[in-house]
Amino acid sequence: MFDQLSDRLQSTLSEVRSRGKLSESDVDAAMREIRLALLEADVNFKVVKSFTRTLKERCLGAEVMDSLDPGQQVVKIVNEELAELMGGTGEELAMAASGPTVILMSGLQGSGKTTACAKLAQYFRKQNKDVALAACDVYRPAAVEQLVTMGGRAGAHVYEQGTEADPVDIASWALDRAREERRDVLIIDTAGRLHIDQELMAELAKIRKKTAPDDVLLVVDAMTGQDAVGVAESFAEAAEFDGVVMTKLDGDARGGAALSVKAVTGKPILFASTGEKIEDFDRFHPDRMAQRILGMGDVLSLIEKAETQVDEKSAEELQEKLKKDQFTLEDFLTQMKQVRKMGPLSGILGMLPGMGAMKQLKNANIDERELDRTEAIILSMTPAERADPHIIKGSRRKRIANGSGTKVQQVNALVKQFDQMRVMMRSMANGKMPSPEQMMAMQGGGAPRPKIRRR
Amino acid sequence: MVERLEHEVESGAVPADGVAVRDRLIEILAEVAGTARAPIDLAADPAVLMMVGVNGTGKTTTIGKIAWHLSKEFGLSVVLAAADTYRAAAAEQLETWAERAGAELIRGEAGADPGSVAYDAIGAARARGADVVIVDTAGRLHTQTDLMDELAKVRRVIAKQIPEAPHETLISIDATTGQNGLRQAQIFSEAVEVDGVVLTKLDGTAKGGIALAIAGDLGIPVKLIGVGETLEDLRPFDPEDYAKALLAE
Numbered sequence: 001m002f003d004q005l006s007d008r009l010q011s012t013l014s015e016v017r018s019r020g021k022l023s024e025s026d027v028d029a030a031m032r033e034i035r036l037a038l039l040e041a042d043v044n045f046k047v048v049k050s051f052t053r054t055l056k057e058r059c060l061g062a063e064v065m066d067s068l069d070p071g072q073q074v075v076k077i078v079n080e081e082l083a084e085l086m087g088g089t090g091e092e093l094a095m096a097a098s099g100p101t102v103i104l105m106s107g108l109q110g111s112g113k114t115t116a117c118a119k120l121a122q123y124f125r126k127q128n129k130d131v132a133l134a135a136c137d138v139y140r141p142a143a144v145e146q147l148v149t150m151g152g153r154a155g156a157h158v159y160e161q162g163t164e165a166d167p168v169d170i171a172s173w174a175l176d177r178a179r180e181e182r183r184d185v186l187i188i189d190t191a192g193r194l195h196i197d198q199e200l201m202a203e204l205a206k207i208r209k210k211t212a213p214d215d216v217l218l219v220v221d222a223m224t225g226q227d228a229v230g231v232a233e234s235f236a237e238a239a240e241f242d243g244v245v246m247t248k249l250d251g252d253a254r255g256g257a258a259l260s261v262k263a264v265t266g267k268p269i270l271f272a273s274t275g276e277k278i279e280d281f282d283r284f285h286p287d288r289m290a291q292r293i294l295g296m297g298d299v300l301s302l303i304e305k306a307e308t309q310v311d312e313k314s315a316e317e318l319q320e321k322l323k324k325d326q327f328t329l330e331d332f333l334t335q336m337k338q339v340r341k342m343g344p345l346s347g348i349l350g351m352l353p354g355m356g357a358m359k360q361l362k363n364a365n366i367d368e369r370e371l372d373r374t375e376a377i378i379l380s381m382t383p384a385e386r387a388d389p390h391i392i393k394g395s396r397r398k399r400i401a402n403g404s405g406t407k408v409q410q411v412n413a414l415v416k417q418f419d420q421m422r423v424m425m426r427s428m429a430n431g432k433m434p435s436p437e438q439m440m441a442m443q444g445g446g447a448p449r450p451k452i453r454r455r
Numbered sequence: 456m457v458e459r460l461e462h463e464v465e466s467g468a469v470p471a472d473g474v475a476v477r478d479r480l481i482e483i484l485a486e487v488a489g490t491a492r493a494p495i496d497l498a499a500d501p502a503v504l505m506m507v508g509v510n511g512t513g514k515t516t517t518i519g520k521i522a523w524h525l526s527k528e529f530g531l532s533v534v535l536a537a538a539d540t541y542r543a544a545a546a547e548q549l550e551t552w553a554e555r556a557g558a559e560l561i562r563g564e565a566g567a568d569p570g571s572v573a574y575d576a577i578g579a580a581r582a583r584g585a586d587v588v589i590v591d592t593a594g595r596l597h598t599q600t601d602l603m604d605e606l607a608k609v610r611r612v613i614a615k616q617i618p619e620a621p622h623e624t625l626i627s628i629d630a631t632t633g634q635n636g637l638r639q640a641q642i643f644s645e646a647v648e649v650d651g652v653v654l655t656k657l658d659g660t661a662k663g664g665i666a667l668a669i670a671g672d673l674g675i676p677v678k679l680i681g682v683g684e685t686l687e688d689l690r691p692f693d694p695e696d697y698a699k700a701l702l703a704e
Contacts, residue, residue, distance in 0.1 A: 040634075042633040042634055042635075108631065108656075108659070109511070109513070109656065109684075110510070110511025110512055110513060110629060110656070111511060112510065112511055139684070140548070141519075141547070141548045141549075141550075141551030141552060142544040142545070142547035142548035142550070142551060143544075143548075145543070145544035145547045145548075146542070146543045146544035146545075146547075146548070148544075149543035149544055150543045153543075194656070194658060194659045195659070195660070196659060196660060221511065221629070221631070221632075223509070223629075223632050223633060223635040223636075224631050224632065224633060225631065225632060225633020225634060225635075225636075225661075225665070226633060227631045227633075227659070227660060227661040228631075228633075230660050231631070231659075231660075248509070248510065248511075248596060250596060250598065250599070251509070251596040251597070251598050251635065252597075252598050252635065252638060253633075253635050254633070254634060254635065256633055256634075257633075276541075276599075276602075
């Protein structure tokens, strides 16, 4: 995400940070670099201008110049302003006090509305909300079928009347039905439309008037160039949207659209869509995104991810096993599965601070298939073999290799790796390398076991 | 380009007045935009056309329009291969277009191997003596290496039916896309040897300036433009009109 922008900003800021004292010309030079980086990233030029102006004012202010570590202060300010540029903190969807919360989705063709509808439905389903979807795209062939299929996958009720009915009528009919059936959320999918198509924009305004949505969301393709600003302005006028869903953020878009839309319309980015799967969708946190762009990592999101996927009990069991040196391949398999549940490893790495700066990691294409193979090998072992891999000899090896579709060498390599891992763990447990708990104990702090909280 | 124009004005080859400079600029832009221009190659029998591109750029719609033109205006028999087996209702969407265009649709089950759908479609087209096969593929972000590998495989499988096929591989690029469009064209081209660009959604306010970079840097010409949602809204690319539109207010 936003790699190029991230690289340039990081190198500029590390230059600033390396100085003990900052002169006005140092700040000027840094601002010039930041301005160029943003322009190259397709950020609207007006936005860039006002952004760097604010930035410069703050950087030349007393809080920086009089501080002991001005470079660090500049980084802090850039981080804050970048977050502000994308929407600040604490922006939430408005939820209805009673009756269904109505969310109207709008956007250009191909920005990803229908997919975003299903993903949003899934997002609410995870919060145990009863969700309905209204299929108001009667123009694009098979748009209704797509919503029916994807909505069904998300566990939502899909209200549709085929393609003969009028979108405005479908929307108000769906709202009545959602009220009657006491759904918590109604998401209205609409046809993609060009912001200059007056007829369709009027239709959108009508749907808005009829259904009085709690939230109108604009779906924006992250790869949109300078045109994003014009589009957002037109939609702001006709649909008066409240927030933005940024899609296709898993590509190598430079971030121009994401960084411009809030500044131009004053509406924050609320959600980010980051992949092909229905789960690849989450709240957008401008502050965390700013940190990621600046290479400060996003540990908060990582912890949240881990908390939803790892359960406390199995984490405790694992620690117990590590202590007693009873860690088996079976446990290894469970661990691996849990980590993988958090999503592709490359995504997880991006959330770790400083990873962006490690070039070799950035280009390392983490081969998820290698992990598939490891899983397959372990799954082809008998419980006895998983508990004690040393019994794996000639014919067992061959059987496992055949069963998992791998080669004998690969089975050998896995067993060897596992051995090394155990040796390492044992030496850690024996105190050759102090573990965090042992360090706590040394400081006389009762050694509480680090717990993984579950929400 | 700007350097070239400056040089020409300084050396006196172009008179230093606004209109002349503007005209010359249009000429230069048109020249770059027209790099490596070539018509869509449908000489083979059947000719196989493959459509690739990022999600939501308008692949299926473009195929519908191409099929309609080929069948209604040139009287060719067209087979459409619904090799987007991933996105929900993608085959149904193509089916509607096939009906409108009077083309035959070959589809697989949802989640079926896209290569096998393409293979079957070409097989069917050969058996029936159809003129053109158009293969629709699932939209994919160029950054997803595994999906790009899958696309390369579809191409290889197609070549198993007819060694020279696909005779024409087109990438659809959304005119509203920014600088990213160049990366899209480059990486797709590395995976499947793209012959031309279909610049879609030009009916908005976007001018599709990225096509200039794609033609200039990669030598991949724009062949068609999409200017609306009806069947007729697909046109051949005219570099001169395009250059004029780029400079228009």
